[in-house]
Structures are given as C-alpha cells and as structure tokens.
Amino acid sequence: MRLSRFFLPILKENPREAEIVSHRLMLRAGMIKQQAAGSFSWLPLGKRVLDKVCRIIREEQNRAGALEIMMPTIQSAELWRESGRYDDYGDEMLRLKDRQKRDMLYGPTNEEMVTDIFRSYVKSYKDLPLNLYHIQWKFRDEMRPRFGVMRSREFLMKDAYSFDLDYEGAKAAYNRMFVSYLRTFTRMGLQAIPMRADTGPIGGDLSHEFIILADTGESQVYCHRDYLGLPVPGADTDFGNDTEIAGIVREWTTPYAATDEMHDEAAWSGVSADDQVSARGIEVGHIFHFGEKYSKPMGASVTGPDGKEHHVSMGSYGIGPSRLIAAIIEAFHDDAGIIWPESVAPFDIALINMKPGDQACDAVCEDLYARLTNAGKDVLYDDTDQRAGGKFATADLIGLPWQVIVGPRGVAAGEVEIKNRKSGERETLSAAGLLARFGGH
C-alpha cells in the first residue's frame, strides 16, 4: 500500500479524552475514531489489525473443532424471557421495540440464541460434541464507557458455545477451548495466564480468565513464576485426544494464579517469595462452564445412548478482539508509539523513501516495494513528500515491526538501512541482502 493512497490520519497532539496509553496511541495512530460514547469506527490501519487478530482467533477455534456461524445482532426478547434473563440483565441491555412494537434487544451475548439453534436441529447424542462460535458485534450499555475500545459499548466479540451429553463431555470441550486460548494469545505475542474465576451460583471449578501482564493493567494479579516459562502447546496438538488436552490443562492450572477477586493469602504464602509474581493484569479471554443453566429452561436436550432425554451440558468461551487490540498495545509500546508483534501488525514493513522525486531513490523504492510484496510481505510504502523526521515519527508511532529506509546517500553506495522497531537496532544492507532477509529475491 502506498501511503499517498492510504488513509492514515495521524494526530500530532495527544487527545485529551484518552486516559490510558492504548486509547491515546490508537487515536494518534489513526486506528480508530470515536463516534459516540463507547462507540468507535475502525479506520484502515485499525481495521487491518482487527482482521489479523480475528484471523488468528478463527484459525485456532477451527483447529480445536469449533464451527463458525453468524448470529444476528438484534434478538427477540421472547428468547430471553425463556431463560429468565430478560428481566435480570439490567440496564446494560440495550432494549428496543420494532415497528410492530415487539420487544427486541441488541445482543450483549448469545447463550439463548445459540441454544435455540441447537434445540431446533440436534436430537441425538450422536451429533455431539458440538461447538458453535461467531465473531459478531455486541452492545452493552455501560454506565461509564471509557478507555477507548478497552471498555466500549459496541464491541466485537468471539463467543463460542459448546454442547455435550454430560459433564465429562463438557469438561473435555472446556479443556479444548482452554488449550485453544493458550495458542491464540501466544500467536499474538502475548503471555496469557489462565486464572481461576468466580463461577457464581453455578459453582464448580470450570471458569478461567486469561490475563496478560502489563504495567498499565486494570487489576492486580498474583501468580507463580513458573507460568512465565511454561511451554505453550504447538500446532501439532491433537485436539481429538482428550487425555493429552487434559494433561496440558493440568500443567497450566497447577501453579498458583489468581486475580485480586479470587486471591487466597494462605495459598499465596505457600509460594516461595522468589517465585511470587505480583503484577498488573488485563483480562483478554474468559471461559466458563455453566452446565444446564440454559438447556434446562429452554428445553435443549438429546437422546442419550440409554434412550433417555438429557439436557445438554454447555459452556461459553469469549474473546473480545477489539478489547484485545488495546491490551496488545498496553503490553507493547514505548514513548514513540506502538510496537506490534509481527503476527498482528497492520503491515510488516514501513518502506521509507527519504527523497521522493529523486530518480534513484524512487527506482530503488519501487523495486523493493514490488519485490517485498511479491515475497508475501505487507508493505506500507511512504512515498509522500513529508519531511524525513515526520516519516520516522509516523513509522515509530504506527509501530510496524520493520522500517526500511532508502535515502540518496545509501542508494549511491548501493545500500539501504533497516531498523527493527522493537529493539531499535539498525543495520545497513544491500538491496539483495534486504530481500534475502524477508524471503524475497
């Protein structure tokens, strides 16, 4: 993409409304624009990150056997009356009436609707296990939306729902999502630690929040240092092997880990002081087993191998991709701007032409642009007539992993400069050397 044809409205000043660094940087980098309280447009740079994040989530959901569907945003109140949540949900639910005066709502979540899909079609245990997910906009009318997309009213959510014959099956489904989440966050460069979460009136131990450590995190968390070195399951993990998957979950739930809410001082004191990691954390995912909470009132049952009807045992599994992007920035930034992990960067390389109009610089840039693109790299080619300082500041701010700098002096010497955004390291290379580095020729 040529920057001259891209839409990248960089803000020079720090926006006053932004209280946290991710919100500030997303506004300054032209990723998002606020449209109303807690409501944002994603501009081209932000949309590219959103797509990359969703793609990783999708790949890992599919790998774990979940199937993608798409449910509508507007739901009938009737469904929510069946589960009893229409009255319980409170003011966060955006309620409305259609032209026929029917009660409708903007889905804050989809347990009821997906249970309705299930009960409409699935009648036998032979069709289980089943896990359906979608990535769809949700609305929760927060009293005080703030922190940009970290706590917005309209937000994107990946929500998966599992259906099984019994608790054992549901636990295996839960474990698959647990491992899928470990892989998902790791692929985004994040170290996410699963922490036991409150299961409320349902009880049991099958609820975990996935927390990333970041100095600017929203809450205090406590965990054993072992988590920082635990191996994350690879792409060859066999999600069809319940025992293997359960083993991974055991490994990842054995050391101490707790959010402030669930913190147990007695157990914590059993961890040696050297191994105690107390830090700020941001929740990026939540998985939850709730058994028959919806299947029973809504009549979602299957015939079991015993010939009898069984209410299915369910769980739900959420990741907020829009919120996650803010969390990634909280974890990866410096004073100059964002530092994207390679897997979610909006472009891989900023190709900076220091002197557009200079025939030699233009020729080298055009050539590199074409060859890097052919090598499968996403290149943002800064072909604008901004001054060099501004170009560097922009490249640092938007945080692409690599900057390739082409100036007249280097070109005369047959060289280009390459800068790693994260380490700040610079290196001078021939054009051929540069291409070899990025797998091109």
Add this chain to the structure above:
Amino acid sequence: MRLSRFFLPILKENPREAEIVSHRLMLRAGMIKQQAAGSFSWLPLGKRVLDKVCRIIREEQNRAGALEIMMPTIQSAELWRESGRYDDYGDEMLRLKDRQKRDMLYGPTNEEMVTDIFRSYVKSYKDLPLNLYHIQWKFRDEMRPRFGVMRSREFLMKDAYSFDLDYEGAKAAYNRMFVSYLRTFTRMGLQAIPMRADTGPIGGDLSHEFIILADTGESQVYCHRDYLGLPVPGADTDFGNDTEIAGIVREWTTPYAATDEMHDEAAWSGVSADDQVSARGIEVGHIFHFGEKYSKPMGASVTGPDGKEHHVSMGSYGIGPSRLIAAIIEAFHDDAGIIWPESVAPFDIALINMKPGDQACDAVCEDLYARLTNAGKDVLYDDTDQRAGGKFATADLIGLPWQVIVGPRGVAAGEVEIKNRKSGERETLSAAGLLARFGGH
C-alpha cells in the same frame, strides 16, 4: 472438513414459510435459520458462502482503490439531524434510546457517519480522491420482511463512499466502482447488467442498478442482447487510468438497458426485435452519485488548488452480500438443489464414501481427503453412515461443484467416480487421474 464433525442440519421437507426457491433451498441445505421476522443466523455452510462472497467483494473494492474501514452499527441521532434525514427516514429506521435517554438508531446506511469521519480529518484536495467502504450489518425495519435473506430486516451490506473535489473527480470515482462491480459479479459467475436508475430530486445520470437475469426475478427488465456478449474487464484493468475506465463504462452503458421503472417504450422500439431481451431481473448492486447532498449540510469541505473551500462531491456504492447469495441461488439451481459457481461454493468437492467401515474405501477416502486438501481444495468428506441415496441427495442439495464417489466396486478396480454437479456428467478415473484433475498429486 469431515461431515461427521460438521453441523449441516439438512431439512427433508420443504419449509412451508418459504415462498421463493432460494429461501427454500437455503433452509433445506442448512445454510440459515430464521431467528425473528426478517432476521437470520448463518449456519456453518451459509457462513462459508458469505465469507467467499465478501472476499471477492473486498478484493475488487481494494483493487479499485477503495479502503476498508469498519463503522459501528449503532449511530447517534445527532448526525442524522445534521443531514435532515432523522425525521425523513420514516418507520424503516430502527430508533432507540440508550440508558442516558439519548436518541440513537441502528444504521440503515452510513452516509452521515462516513461524512463525519471525512470532515474530522481531511482538509485538502491533496488528500483526494478518497473512497472508504465497510462490510457491516444494517437494519431496515421493513413492514413485510419476506423471501428469506432476499428481503430481510438485518442484513449485511458493503457500502462504499467516495469523496472528490468536484463533479469530474466524482464521476471518475463513480466509474471505478462501476467497473469494480462488473468484475465482482462476473467473478461470482453472474452476468450483471448495469441499468440506469432513478436519481430522484438530485437528477443527473449517475445512478445504476446492477441486475442479474433470473427466471424467478423480482422485476421485469429490458436490455439489448449485446450485453450478453460484452467482454468484462480483466484483472489487469488499470484503475489509475480514468480514460480507460471511462471507456469501459461507455461501452457498458451504450446499449439499451432499463428496469421496469425507467423503461422507455420509444427507445425500446428502436432496438430490433431480435436484439430485445425482456426478462426477469434481481438487483444485486446499486451505485449512486449524490454530489453535495451530505457534504453541504454537514460541512465536509476541502481547500482546493484555488485556495478556496469546496464542499466535496460524493457518491455511494452498495452491494448486499447476504441478498446476493439468495440471488446466486435464484440464478443457479435445479430440482435437486443448489448449483454453486466454483468461486463462491462453500466447499469445492464433496468426497462421498459409499461404505464407511469398509477398510479399502476408508483408506482411499482418507488418502484422497488429505491429498485434495493439500492441493488447496476445500473438501467436505462425507464419512457418515447415512445410506448412499441420502448422501447423493445431500451432495446435490448443497450444490458443491464436484462430487467424488468412492465405493467398494470402484476401489477394487482402482477407480473412483467423479460427477460434475452442474452438467451432471460422470467420469471414472484412477485416484492419480483424479488428483491430477484437481492439481494435486
């Protein structure tokens, strides 16, 4: 994908509520489920088609220079008061109040919001042309939603918006979208004919509907036979060359073409009877130049080369992917079910194991499944224990372009059968011959 692990709720009976063939087939093939009047969930098979359709749209929008963003579904009424449309829009607009009692609405379209984005950042003609699009859910509260996703209340729409300094620029932007649309529909196997549409109070000739011919179409259309043979611009079309693009538009707007609404009997009688094509049509896209309709009341202007402020000249360009899928089915089906064009088929190949459990059949199927998948084909492997007749009926119903049939007799002879869903032609091949056919080995 193994059918035993997929969620494909086929209906054996024709659903009574479906009045048109696409609605009936989408329900029967387990593509969609109705959730409320004019509101549908997309089940896994349908979601795959939706993704493929959106991908083609996206690629062709990007090729033509449009940039993808994502605007929220819920909008502030304030913006619509600025344009004057909040009161004008009528009962189709889904109005609501948030918990602060602020007037909000579910966006039926996004002219106001995108104009707001534009005016917030763009100040100079040097940043033009600009074309921003998104693919987002819309809600229009139709009095009588019907025909499934063909006329639903919540629907997906790709809407692009162009901004230019003056009419000439806007016309060039309009032409780019015109050509982009020709390519988009052609890639989906559709022959779409641009027909001049009513421009209402704005006037001018820059509004076209793209209509596909289908016996079950919703309206009567009239066009010159020449359209059926016009060459569609290739992938190498230079969207940066306004003259070339204008030439293509001229070629595609010269022969007579009109919807019932715009039909002109006098002009029509000038077309020789042999060349008159009078048929049923379905609208699949609409492009529209509206000049300063929004930029003037909303104050979206740029400094021109003359140093003066100019309200930008705008256009909008819509395609409804969800509706488009219904239109594709209306155009491509037979008594047995859907016949997908290859580019939008949910899977490329139905691999049918006639005798699961038979060691030889299983081995051949597993091997073909792995090799075809490695060759980049999307394969739906029917490994279920349904009887053969049911498997064939399902494969025909869901309309994958190719069926590969593996049975014990063929396997003993070292052969598999291949059936083309569209032509019905069958052929017997060796496994190696089959793989060669699909680019595998």
